[in-house]
Amino acid sequence: MTRTLLFSALLLSGALADTFVNPIAEGADPCVIKHGDKYIWCQSAGNQGVALWVSDRLTSLGTPHVVWQAPATGPYSKEVWAPELQFIDGKFYIYVAASDGKNANHLAYALESEGVDPLGPYKLHGPFATGEGKDGKSPNIWAIDMYVFKSGGKLYAVWSGWDKPGSDQQYLYIAPMKSPVELAGPRVLLAKNDTYLWERTEEKEGTRGLAEGPQILEHEGRTFLIYSTAASWLPTYKLGLLELTGKDPLDPASWKKHEEPVFRSTDKTFGTGHGGFVQSPDGKEWWHIFHAKRDRGGNWKRSIFVQPFTFKDGFPDFGQPVAPGSSIERPSGERLPSPKLPVALDLRGGKDFGALSYYGHQQFLVLGKQGVELGAAPKDPVNDYRTGEKLVLDGGEFTDFTASTTIEFLKGERDAGLLLRVTDPSVGFDAQRGYFAGVIPGSKSVVFGKTDGTNWKEIARAEVDVDKSKPIELSVTAKGQDFTIAVGGKTVLSAKDDTYAKGSVGLRVVDTHVRFETLEVK
Known part of the structure; x- marks a missing residue:
């Protein structure tokens, strides 16, 4: 199987519907x-x-x-x-x-x-009894990342655990199962976590080994255990592989460790780990799902990537992680919807949310009874980051239209508004190609501009008297290169630009908390 990667530099006018852009979402593991x-x-x-x-x-x-x-x-x-x-x-x-x-x-x-x-x-x-002793509880010991698989008709659980209480040393363990919710015997250490330097947190002597996130991949009678190794909080995170070469999964000698990582960082996509595997809609392709870090600092801010992989001589070949912002062909058999005008989405209670894709941190999204909230700051945030949270209508390829919504500002005074003729949406403030028209209550203005997947360029701006304590009606009419923006039914700004001829529509916020009840396109 050969896939063609179409890089963003070649697609300034927008990607076709048969491509998408990574990362597809925020998230880890x-x-x-x-x-x-x-x-x-x-x-x-x-x-x-x-x-x-x-x-x-x-x-x-x-x-x-x-x-x-x-x-x-x-x-x-x-x-x-x-x-x-x-x-x-x-x-x-x-x-x-x-x-x-x-x-x-x-x-x-x-x-x-x-x-x-x-x-x-x-x-x-x-x-689960993931500790020491025959009962697995003498004592019970730290465990995460459990995965269950069958071999020879029997169930087994694999996970990442500490060797003893309080050690903070993670190894891969396996145990037989009585049922999907109960272990049947004591744990067995599968392998050392520092056989190779690349398994150590900083890839050098003097730093500890670490193994976690075990996943089973079966193909043509072979069983592979793919695990995450090195430091999840650093760019060193990567994937290693154990293959079941013996008959008894509970015998460590039945597992052979691959000498090299099977998936590791590049200069553009780093901290790659917690791989998962699934087939395309038509079953013709295998796809690799993993997370990567947002920056090179010591943290757990991550987003989700998907890309195809193959097998060579029966062995998985994951290649290199695709670069953020690059376009890639959709999975075989995947079809986008083709919404026709007019479109009228009711977002109250998440009613028509399924017609949209969300690009932003999951903790900044609320499907409320009164509408969808973007930029909703969580009470107790965990590894959160802002990205200009947005919702994009799936499959839209509109040229001339009027898009409208009602904006209710809940907190903050930055931009909130409509995406227009948008293609290649991804996770990031300017990670889409298309236009944006937004209301900025802090400066009592309306702004119109465009993004190329990486950068923002303002096209026009106008002052407007907006009261953020009340819902604000925003609409944009796009006809060829002409754009007309109205607030409360009154035209406040006109502009011209011919960069993007067609695309979908969406909703977007910039460092503010807003509720949207509807999205209409006609």
Whole structure:
């Protein structure tokens, strides 16, 4: 299989509908499964619960649903990390780590669906006995990133755990299972975590090894365990591989460690880890889902990438991580909707949210009864960052039209408004190609400009008397190179530009908190 990467420098006029741009979303430790004709993404909901995002495409997370909320207090009330959705023997299970707020107390739990609906309800089981002794509880020991797989008709769990209480030394462990919610025997250490220098946090002697995020990839009778290694908070994060070459998964000698990383950073995409694997809609391609860091500092600010991979002589070949902002062909069999004018979206209660894709930190999005809120600052933010949060109508390819919305400013006085003729949306302040018309209550002005995927260029600006304590009606008419902007039904600005001829529409904010009830295009 050969895929063509079309880089952004060649696409100033906008990408075609058969391409998309990475990263596709904010997030860490991404998990997605293909179930029927849907993709179901599993993410931590602000470290306080578990959310499933349902989409008909691999390149968009779709609509969020919080399926489990942690209690206010207790051993699994905080630090809800890296939930992993799996479909086992006709039921859905979510394996997740949680604590009481102290990392040293992290243990692994399972959420079991009470029926066949992936959106729940779910019943909590655990914690798993991931410690020492025959009972696994003498004592029970720190565990995260549990993943369950079958081999020879038997169930096994793999996870990342400490060798002893309080050590902060992470290794990969395996144990047999009685059922998808209970281990059947003591844990077994799979492999050393510092066999090679590239497995150490700073890739040099004197720094510790670290292994986490195990994922199973099976292909043509071979079983591979892909794991994350080095430092998740640094650009050194990467993927290593163990292959099951023996018959007994519980025997460490049955696993062979690959001598080199199978996926690592470039100068543009770094801190790559927690890989997951899923097939394209038509089953013809394999796709790699992973996260990468937003900057090179020591932090956990990350976003989600998807890209195809192949097998060479039966061995996975993940290639190099695609650069942010570059266009890539959509997964085989993936089709965008083709919305026709007029379009009228009701965003109250998230009613028509499924027609849009969200690009921004998940903690800055609220699907409220009165409308969709962008830029909603979380009460207790976790690894948050601002990106000019935006919603883009999927599949829109409009030329001449009038787009309108009502803006209710809740907090802040920066820009909020409409995206026009937009293509190639991604996560980032100016990570889209197209036009933006926004109201800025702080300076009592309306601004009109364009972005090329990286930079913003203002085209025109006008003063306007706006009262942010009341809803503000904004509309833009685009006809050829002519644009007319109206506030409250009154024309306040006209401008000309011929950079972008067609594209979709959307909603966007810049460092402010706004509620949108509707989005109309005619």
